[in-house]
Amino acid sequence: MPTYTAYFKGEWIPSDEMKIDRQDRGFRTADVVFDAMRTYNGGLFKLGHHIDRLYRSLQYARIDSGLTREEMSAIVEETVERNRGRLKEDGDFQLYMFVTRGKGMWANIAGPATVGVEAYQVPFHRYAPFIDNGAHGAVAKTRSYSHQSVDPKIKHQARMNFNLAELEAKDIDPDAFPVLLDMEGNLTEGTINSMFVVTNGVIRTPTDDNILQSVSRSVVMDLAERLGIPLVEEQLQPYDLYTADEAFLSFTGPGVLPMTVVDRQDIADGKPGPITTQLLAAWGEMVGVDIADQAKRFARY
């Protein structure tokens, strides 16, 4: 099986050879923004949305990638093409693109940017085991960054708080996905996902003040509208999650993943809810892939 080929600093190299210099600010001070998307049947999903979000992150962090959106999109597309030979084996790709500020003692005189784009198998193994019975969650002690420190809308890699949240969640439940609160104790998001609950037939999700501008979250909103399911954005607290009729996560891999246990307590009857199931089916129909079936077939542990 051929190894994956990645774009790195203007060249095409094996993914395993992508190494960041010790002086690169992307390592030294996590001065790096990124984005990630996936393919369905080998075709990129919402490429334009992900590129737009990457450029918003760059704009906020004041990093100049040295590439236009069109050039960046073309590199992502070429990454898919160059690795197409692995599709049969791997099912579909996740694409990861990052831009660091490059080398420099100070942020304002650093550069040029280090740009990388790679493909790898969608991490099916991270969620396939939870599709039928639901994922577990745990509310972490560690909080989401205040937007006075770094705005959570930007997708960056300076996430020591996420690392701690992941460890804290596993202290509570080895399978748990962490759920982070903001400084006031409102639900925000996970380390790789947006959060939704369903109460009395209404889908509820935290407002976008203190969370990533998630592409999957916006797809859920579109699908809910198409299916005629009411959806509201509002401030939610752990209480709302504990007492919900259903809950689900949303992220690039599965689109929608049911959550049935939080802080070791069942949510409602502890089974994936009907609205979650309906959304997942609609998503699969939209992209022409049986998402659950694919994940189970291709997951490598």
Added chain:
Amino acid sequence: MAKNEPVAYLTGEWVPLSELKVHVHDRGFYIGDTVFDLARTFNGKSFKMKEHIDRLFRSMKAVRIDPGLSPEEMVGISEECVRRNEHLRKDAGDWHVWQAVTRGVAGWRELPTKATVIIQCVPIPFKIYASQFRTGAHTVIARTRSYSADTIDPKVKHYSRMNFNMADLEARDVDPQGWPLLLDQNGNLTEGTAYNVFIVSNGVIRTPGDNALLQGISRGAVAEIAERLNIPIVQEELQPYDLYTADEAFITNTPMCALPVTRADNRTIGDGKPGPITQQLLAAWSEWVGMDIVDQAERYAKR
């Protein structure tokens, strides 16, 4: 490998500095999962190495990274790094002895089994600050705030510093020479992006309490010297007002020791010259380490 290239330790091996890289799939890169510390040498002798390594182990304890090495081993490798590069020190002046430990290489958001350990000697960047011992440094209070201890405790010395990056940029918007200072979420002074801050008012050295900032080794050294010199020093909550209206101010970190500050947010501090207590501290510090800190920086900055 170039003849004049330092060697560095990378997870069990000694490699040329130019080959010191981390994998894109290392959590240290893709999710800022790295803690570090930084000691320096004076005349080739490491200073307070044990204190730095102890702090590194406190950082690792807090974020639960296991380096697979004991503190004694980490000190030993750091000292070995200094020894192995001693023949190059004449050109460098002195070294930063820089330890970084990442949680290691792992698949997307998975937990690795082996940490990546980096120990390197790199030349102290004297050029960045040397001239400011005489002119005084400028500071700017950034709009971006320090992390709350609820997110990642600022006592941990880690690489996940997007807020510091933003603070660097914001400071330079205000003053091209500006060293950023950050406020906490309540508007109190905390620290810079790699240094602690002190002011002097009516003969008293004042510095923010250590509940929301790095436990600076140099900050501790200032307290030791001040005690020896009988200069009163207090820790208390300070606001920008206190900096603007101070008689003198200075910032401290490992390479610079104490750098006088003469300007803050385009206001002149005191008479706009490095203050007498700052100079007194620096002189005592030089005496302590057996070399003229300012003279060395000025000489090597010209090279």
